[in-house]
Amino acid sequence: MDFLFDSIISAILLAVSLDTELLSIVAVSLKVSSSSTLFAGMIGVPLGFFIAFESFKGKQLVITCLNTLLALPTVVIGLFVYALISRRGIFGPFDLLYSQKAIIIGQTMLIIPVVTIFTIAAISRIDERYRKTAMTLGANRLQAACIVMREARFGIVAAVIAAFGRVISEVGISMMLGGNAKGFTRTMTTAMALEYDKGEFTLAIALGFILLFLSFGMNLLFNFFQGRTET
Amino acid sequence: MLYLISRLTKVYGSRTVLDIESLEIMEKKIYALLGPNGSGKTTFLKILGFLDLPTSGNVQYCTRPVRFLESQLQPLRKEVVMVNQHPILFTTTVYRNLEFGLRIRKISKKKCAYIIDEALDMVGMRHFSQAPAHRLSGGETQRVALARALALSPQVILCDEPTSSVDPENQGAIINLLRQINDEKQISLIFTTHNQSQASMLAHHTLFLDHGKLGTTSYDNLFAAVASRKDENSSLCKIQNTVELVVPGDRDGEIRLMIDPEKIDILETRKKDHGENCFRGNIVQITKEGGKIRIGVDSEIYFIIRMPADDYTRRKPMVGDNMAFRIPRKSIKLLS
Missing domain, CATH: 2.40.50.100 (RNA polymerase II/Efflux pump adaptor protein, barrel-sandwich hybrid domain)
Structure with missing residues (x-):
């Protein structure tokens, strides 16, 4: 028990002293996670909007596939992207493996289904009469779609926040595609795994606290936007 | 002639919800559409508002035959505005709700402000201009929805049971408002109702729908x-x-x-x-x-x-x- 207590005290001191290694790890984590969330949002929001708004053959099948992808383990995506960007892969010449870009690609693939499914849910919750009202006021299909999007904005923001929460805490993709290179591709989760292997718990626990703090912040934001959606 | 309708049908699955042999609707008049629940009133209103497609039949609007293709319907919708039984106001201010249709019609901001003030004045809601629209009461929502339609100066306003979801005080205000819109702005009005007295009081012509067919008798008895x-x-x-x-x-x-x-x-x-x-x-x-x-x-x-x-x-x-x-x-x- 003393060991855990001492580790926690040391971790808090480390975090408060703004240790440069700790800050560098947090900065890399935030950078790759923010980038992947941005790209996933750029792809997932319009995709989710299209699926929710349009009627087409196989729509339910597409939604089922996306739901299945939500449960995809990060190591599977790590393996898949590794096969594509390793030297022998079709994107091998771009030399992406063990770079932040590789992590961003993998994480983007991980959360596109999350953003898409949450966007579909947010759009589907919007009363059909919003679209009809926009149309009777003279809006074309695109303008009516923008009105629906606007009404679903809080739900869509919540989708993006949920996706960020997923990537900031994942370890498989960052480890397999980033390689955990210090100061370069070392994220909070990969650093924690490494410190654990080394038997050094202080940094791991400090990072754990920061991760928990970020998750708490994300959840607060998520609940705020979900609350706005319900009102 | 505003609408000329012949052999109009609307079928959902195996159920024919609308079957109108022929009907002429005149300009600048008020028409009441009476009928029991499920008689096809709202479906008919949606077709007149170019928001729904008929299964068969011909519709002429202002002597022009209507082709029910999205590209052709959108310009027509700029002339016909439908106000729902439970109108939807966008989750923004009352002002922005009224501005939406005007901006689509590429009306300048300055002119928008003038038109919006005038429309809100007419429905007695000018002091609500900056209020959040989704927090208004049922009667206020109905009045703002009418102002939003009115601001667009359409040829026709279609109202689906305009007084069914409001209290008696607001019912009177809405009836007077509909009459005023027709008298002063010369806008044609077509509204559905269950209330025979309301129809007789307000409308120049009353149409009765039963099981999708037009009847010659009234809704009484x-x-x-x-x-x-x-x-x-x-x-x-x-x-x-x-x-x-x-x-x-x-x-x-x-x-x-x-x-x-x-x-x-x-x-x-x-x-x-x-x-x-x-x-x-x-x-x-x-x-x-x-x-x-x-x-x-x-x-x-x-x-x-x-x-x-x-x-x-x-x-x-x-x-x-x-x-x-x-x-x-x-x-x-x-x-x-």
Whole structure:
């Protein structure tokens, strides 16, 4: 028990002293996670909007596939992207493996289904009469779609926040595609795994606290936007 | 001519919800569309508002044949605005709600402000201009929705049961407003309602829809009944398990019937009731509708009798009087 207590005290001191290694790890984590969330949002929001708004053959099948992808383990995506960007892969010449870009690609693939499914849910919750009202006021299909999007904005923001929460805490993709290179591709989760292997718990626990703090912040934001959606 | 409709049908699955042989709707007039729930009123309104497609038939709008293709309908929607029974206001301010349609029509901000102020003034909601629209009451929402339609200066405003979801105070305000819109702005109005009095009070023309078909009779005296065969030419109908009525035709089972209020004969009160379909009841309501007098009689069930004004002057029936009347077979129409 003393060991855990001492580790926690040391971790808090480390975090408060703004240790440069700790800050560098947090900065890399935030950078790759923010980038992947941005790209996933750029792809997932319009995709989710299209699926929710349009009627087409196989729509339910597409939604089922996306739901299945939500449960995809990060190591599977790590393996898949590794096969594509390793030297022998079709994107091998771009030399992406063990770079932040590789992590961003993998994480983007991980959360596109999350953003898409949450966007579909947010759009589907919007009363059909919003679209009809926009149309009777003279809006074309695109303008009516923008009105629906606007009404679903809080739900869509919540989708993006949920996706960020997923990537900031994942370890498989960052480890397999980033390689955990210090100061370069070392994220909070990969650093924690490494410190654990080394038997050094202080940094791991400090990072754990920061991760928990970020998750708490994300959840607060998520609940705020979900609350706005319900009102 | 605003609309010219011929052989219009709308079918959902195997159910025909609308089947209109022909109809002409004139410009700058108010039309009331009466009918029971599920009679196709809202579907018809959506087709007139170019928000739904008919299964077959022809519609001419302002003498132009309508091709129900999205590319062709969108410009037409700029001339026809529909206001729902429970209108949706966008989750922004009242002002921005009114601005939406105007901006689509590429009207300058300055002109928008003038038009919006004028429209909100007309519905008495100008002081709500910057209020969040989704927090308004039902009556206020209905008035803002009308202002939003009005601001676009359309040729036609279609209102789906404009007073059904508001309190009596707002009902009066909305009825006056609809009349004002038609009088002052010369905008054609087509509205659906269940309320015969409201239709008669407000509309220049009343249309009755039943099971998707246009009827010539009014919405009054519409009853569900259980019929049993009496003889080859007639059946005995029991309305609400109390009133028995002999109707023409050989029917059995559940039916719906309508009694033309203008064809009900008023009998001398002192005369003893005799003969087929004679009833007695207390007069509970007398109102003037156009050139006719509408009398509500409580005779176990509620009957409406409509009589010419001169006949009324001669007989002078009063509220509370006991009245005897006979429902001739020719006044009864079996609907299904």
